[in-house]
Amino acid sequence: MKKQSTPIDESQHLISIKGLKKSFGDLHILRGIDLELYKGENLVVLGRSGTGKSVLIKIISGLLKPDEGMVEVLGYEVDKISIKELQKLRLKIGFSFQSSALYDSMTVKENLEFPLVRNSAHLTKKEIEFAIEDVLEGVGLLQALNQMPSELSGGQRKRIGIARTLIMRPEIMLYDEPTAGLDPITCIEINNLINEVQEKYNTSSIIITHDLTCAKSTGDRVMMLLEGRFAQTGTFEEVFASEDERIQTFYKYNFTS
Numbered sequence: 001m002k003k004q005s006t007p008i009d010e011s012q013h014l015i016s017i018k019g020l021k022k023s024f025g026d027l028h029i030l031r032g033i034d035l036e037l038y039k040g041e042n043l044v045v046l047g048r049s050g051t052g053k054s055v056l057i058k059i060i061s062g063l064l065k066p067d068e069g070m071v072e073v074l075g076y077e078v079d080k081i082s083i084k085e086l087q088k089l090r091l092k093i094g095f096s097f098q099s100s101a102l103y104d105s106m107t108v109k110e111n112l113e114f115p116l117v118r119n120s121a122h123l124t125k126k127e128i129e130f131a132i133e134d135v136l137e138g139v140g141l142l143q144a145l146n147q148m149p150s151e152l153s154g155g156q157r158k159r160i161g162i163a164r165t166l167i168m169r170p171e172i173m174l175y176d177e178p179t180a181g182l183d184p185i186t187c188i189e190i191n192n193l194i195n196e197v198q199e200k201y202n203t204s205s206i207i208i209t210h211d212l213t214c215a216k217s218t219g220d221r222v223m224m225l226l227e228g229r230f231a232q233t234g235t236f237e238e239v240f241a242s243e244d245e246r247i248q249t250f251y252k253y254n255f256t257s
């Protein structure tokens, strides 16, 4: 079970979703989803491949429009605001993608400089340098400052990707399959990093994954997405104490395949 480190404030909702539905033609992917992200928590959305986890993240970030329901992020209904407001809102959200999305032709330092120079033009060169070193230290990779992404391991690239997101000091972090394609030891390191980020940067996060070890070690709360709806919500232990056969099967195959 995850060690509780930061206080979670259930009176503050950073994301609030009610009755969300999304279909693509005859494919009814999300069939009525309710979700609250509380201040300070790591919320894991668990589900098999193709259950609509990425669709959910895209709707939260305004990349896809819901068919029905309300999706409020930091007080804004994402499908009702202008593009300009949406762009401003996205600056408060950090995205950690499956691929680390680094620019291969830039050094680590240049990769980290890029979002700052583009979005925080008022910063001095010294302030930018300080921010870069601070965030690299935060992800334990200060020594990679002048390296190229191609010189880094998959786990290190993932860390730099997270650092590039953190440098904008987001209020919300969205992690899309943070441990996909990593070896078991690197997975543990990334899970620990997600918890360190929660503590150090005071972020509230949604982590979407089908990796039970990741869910168990990072989630303050876990929501199990099954056939377009949340079948169970609670701590990892509470969710898997369920007698729902679909949840038991998911558990069994995760740890025995």
Ligand SMILES: Nc1ncnc2c1ncn2[C@@H]1O[C@H](COP(=O)(O)OP(=O)(O)OP(=O)(O)O)[C@@H](O)[C@H]1O
Binding pocket: 024, 027, 029, 047, 048, 049, 050, 051, 052, 053, 054, 055, 056, 210
């Ligand atoms: N823009 C789109 N147009 C049509 N179908 C889509 C679109 N986006 C997603 N889908 C479909 O929605 C379903 C859910 O996709 P999604 O990527 O959200 O799954 P997931 O749970 O994130 O799976 P994985 O773990 O494999 O990434 C899939 O069947 C996918 O083909």
